[in-house]
Amino acid sequence: MEDMRKHLPEVDMEKLKRVLDIKARYLAGQLSLSEAQAELRQQVKKIRPYELALAEQELKTFEEDECRKEDIQQMMLLFDGLLDTGRPELAPEHPIMCYYRENDEMRKWLKEVERLAPYPVIKNEWLGLYDELQKWRTHLSRKQNQLYSILERKGFDRPTTTMWLLDDFVRDEIRDARRLLEEDQDEAFIAEQKTIVADVLDLMQKEETVLYPTSLAMISPREFEEMKAGDREIGFAWITVGASEQPKASAPTQEEASATGFAGELAQLLGKYGFGGGSSPDQLLELATGQMTLEQVNLVYKHMPVxxxxxxxxxxxxxxxxxxxxxxxxxxxxxxxxxxxxxxxxxxxxxxxxxxxxxxxxxxxxxxxxxxxxxxxxxxxxxxxxxxxxxxxxxxxxxxxxxxxxLEGSRTLLTWDKSNxxxxxxxxxxxxxxxxxxxxxxxxxCPEPTPSTSELLELGPETRLKALLEAYPWLKQALPEINPAFKMLSSPLARIMIPKATLAMMSERSGMPLEELRAAILQRITQHQG
Structure with a gap:
């Protein structure tokens, strides 16, 4: 894997080890906030966002849900006065500034959520607001497909491996809340709004505190220009971005110029002797079942109906x-x-x-x-x-x-209509x-066959928790009464755990014998149905 440090200014790794040690002791309660800040001021003095990112990448054990668990407000307090969190001065259409601009628009919509939440639900008003919130998907999709991709190639894969999970968690919270609204579950819907606002703000602050500054440190101006075409393909949430067809020319690095020059000379040499397809745009390529030019191949793929x-x-x-x-x-x-x-x-x-x-x-x-x-x-x-x-x-x-x-019936005659x-x-x-x-x-x-009620009530070791909860939604609240270990079903990790969990896994995780667990669940179902 590429070394992230190659794409950053020189970093004192010993300093970063001290940062992580102080942070770990503070989070574990071994240091008070003032003690931790004093040690940081004495031993570290200043820290840049990309140094934090590098420390997390190279010096910390991977935890799948760490981005969700990280309390950004607690971190901001810890590094107050030490970490530069200012917004960079960039052109409005710079890829990173587009993310900032979308964040600013999202904050406006979240204020509207807070304004409406104390009042009785007017469904159409909320549906219109959620139409706007769901545009956030485009912001997340562009970030995952564009920004994470280039950082990953440079050795910084923490966004892909950890922040993506938080992206999807927030996206799904918005989607699930809208479903509650559509199903007229007003009380449950309103109860979710405070959490959604907090989680979206948390995600945006994590982006702006570490992700975007680190991206600016690692990605060259030339690469940002090249990103713009892909950004436009995916689109933007709320903001308008110009659609200039060609990225601005920027001087290649010495390494890029050398590689390009060699590749160009090699292509010309091969073309001179009839090798390769780049010597002429009209040159036919020998395919398995025909001949086409490179332009024709690309046009065929571009017009594929799938x-x-x-x-x-x-x-x-x-x-x-x-x-x-x-x-x-x-x-x-x-x-x-x-x-x-x-x-x-x-x-x-x-x-x-x-x-x-x-x-x-x-x-x-x-x-x-x-x-x-x-x-x-x-x-x-x-x-x-x-x-x-x-x-x-x-x-x-x-x-x-x-x-x-x-489509129904048959169409055997040539018909030009709007559907074509x-x-x-x-x-x-x-x-x-x-x-x-x-x-x-x-x-x-990958939907699994839906088990019948009789199959569910057999409650075998392989019975899926997801199937049980779909048949008996109230069971999610009842399971912690059976065993406190099931309180985790109300945590953010539940979305990942529920689809995979079987009765045998629940027994193993809770330490409760399978038959005892089975009997307790059946008792709750019988009582509820009675």
Whole structure:
């Protein structure tokens, strides 16, 4: 993995070790706030945001949910006067300033949440407000696909491995609250608003305190210019950003100039002797079943009615089709990225399982689908193998099949109507709302058969907690009465744990014998039904 330090000014690692030691003792209650601040002032004096990021990256043991657990306000108090938290002076359309601008807009909408929360719910008013809050998905999607990607290539993968989980947690809180509103659960909906405001503000402060300043320290002006095209592909929340077609030219570094010069000379030499496809735009490439120019190949892929992505045998993303109706948000920064880092930690196990089964030859394909009112998304994965049967990667195909599923009868005559012209446009308009859920909610992508009530009441070791809670939602509140260990089901980690938990796992984690747990749950169900 790339060394993050190569992309930062020189850093005193011994100083960072002292910072983490003082911080750990303070959080453990071994130092008071004033004692910890005094030690920091004496031993550290000043610390830059990117130094904190480097310390977390290289000197701290990985914890999957650490970003969610980190109390940003407590950290700000600890480093008060030592950490520069000022906003940088950047052009409005600089990629980092676009994130700041979106944060400013989000804060305005959160103030509106606080203004409305004390009053009786007027549903349409709240629905309009939540339409705005849900635009935050675009901010998160751009951050995950663009910013995390380039930082990861430079050795800073903490955003991918930890902050992504917090991004999705906040996104899902907003989504779930809207569902409560739509189902007229006004009391539960209002009760969620304070938490949502606090969690969104917490996420934004974590972005602005460490993520964005570190990005500015690690990413060159040239790279930021190159990011702009991908940012525009994914889009922005609330703000308007100019759509200049070409990034501004900036002088390449000596290393880049050297590499470019060599590559250019090599391409010219190969072209001179008839090798490669870059010597002429009209040169035909020999394909397996035909000949096309490179331009024609790109045009065909751009007009594909389905989306394709290709991951090679080294698990690196090599290609995706740049179609207007794209189901998932994509940008060019995904190319060259480890496919596991293109997914949140909660769904990486699915990616790993698919690749493992394909690589071993145990499986050759697998499909998933999302079926919601007014939307049907189909996803298909197939193992790519060469003529000798060797595994060469994975091809992913995605399609919005909503219109196809709605077709009835037969059409055998040529008919030009609005549906022909508007079908792809309609898919493109539907995609932004669907894409984040398809991309980040494996429990919806891979639905398990819904067990019957009689099967649930058998309560075997493999009975799923998720199935129980879907059949008996009130059980979530009753489980801590059975065993205090189940209080964790009300914590942020519940969203990750519930889909995976079985009765056997619950027994093991709580220390409660399986039969005793089974009997206690059945007793609660019987009492509730009686």
């Amino acid at each position: 989306d394709f992505s290709y991951v090679d045998e080294q698990e690196i993303v090599r290609f995706y089709t740049d179609t207007e109706h794209r189901v998932f948000p994509r940008s060019k920064n995904v190319i060259g990225r480890d496919v596991k880092n293109c997914h949140p930690r909660t769904s990486v196990h699915l990616v790993e399982e698919i690749i493992e089964k394909f690589r071993s030859g145990e499986q050759d394909s697998v499909d998933f689908w999302i079926n919601k009112p007014g939307l049907f998304i189909y996803i298909y994965y197939v193992a790519v193998r060469d003529a000798e049967g060797r595994f060469r990667g994975v091809l992913e195909m995605m399609q919005d099949c909503t219109r196809i599923r709605s 012209k508007e079908a792809s446009k309609g898919q493109a308009e539907a995609a932004p709302a669907a894409a984040p859920e398809v991309a980040h909610e494996p429990e919806e992508i």
